Amino acid sequence: MDNQKIFLDHLGQTTTHPLLIEVDHADGIYIFDKKGKKYMDMIAGIAVSSLGHGNQRIKDALKKQIDKHLHVMVYGEFVQESQVQLSINLRKLLPEKLDGLYIVNSGTEAIEAAIKLCKAHTGRKELVSFKGAYHGSTNGALSISSNEKRKENFRPLLPNIEFIELNNINSLESITTRTAGVFMETIQGDAGVQIPTLNFMQKLRKKCDETGALLVLDEIQCGLGRTGKNFAFEHFNIVPDLLTLGKSLGGGLPIGALIAPQKTLATFSTNPELGHITTFGGHPLTAAASAEFCAILKGDIDLEDSISIYERGEALKSHCESKLEKAKMKVDKIITQSSR
């Protein structure tokens, strides 16, 4: 059986040039293909496998949950231990104000839920987002993402969205008492790791407080230890009104989470009732893996370690920059020689 051919002929493609590695198994930082070739996984499933592949504690949590039960009811009706445990473990990482958790299946769904919550909770219709932003691929998330090329064929998208400039204090004037929510990746990923200044973030927080606009920080990619703190917003001494998480939160399983004060989340159950519903959100297997992931992040990873994640990131960055510089010099030399 030619799996590669079936993959290309019968599975929906996202580009015309997929990577086509035929995965056999994965362990730690390595992925092994069917021929036994070993790849160092520098992508981690796009910011998902932050504990490495095949973490034993995640596997044990999954096995334990499989023996208890799988899906028993849509999200929000039955008290399921795995979801309760996830809420407990996640709150140990979060500021006290963010005490409510709504579990969905992916990052983009967390963003959809956040868009709806901003509108229903404030009674306002306008949204503000950032140039360079990426928040997901569904209609609402795409509407607040800024890459025009990926949007143009799918219009009409959501109306009443303004895109402002990162680190431009004047652009904050676009946030008004008509703004339901301001969506921002605390560190922009798709735009090439764009980091806001401390001053900008603090002024942004102040402007949202003054206007009553909800500040939604998207940490689906940059959260959960990736910047050397549990959450990237901790670097700026601010707390968002809403927080979206996903990717690594599931310990390798699909998950998204909208986090907010529980009294804000109550909008979904009252205004209107069943204001946001999901069949598989908070699936017991996903929740069990995620609860374990949070326990590992809280208990076993010392973010303040002498060789901190932050320092390791800086070291890796300067190593890559020097390699890139050398490669650039080589290319420049070849261009100069061939143009003679």
Ligand SMILES: Cc1ncc(COP(=O)(O)O)c(C=O)c1O
């Ligand atoms: C910042 C950010 N937000 C949202 C998403 C969407 O998450 P998902 O692909 O799980 O729907 C992504 C995915 O890359 C992301 O990087």
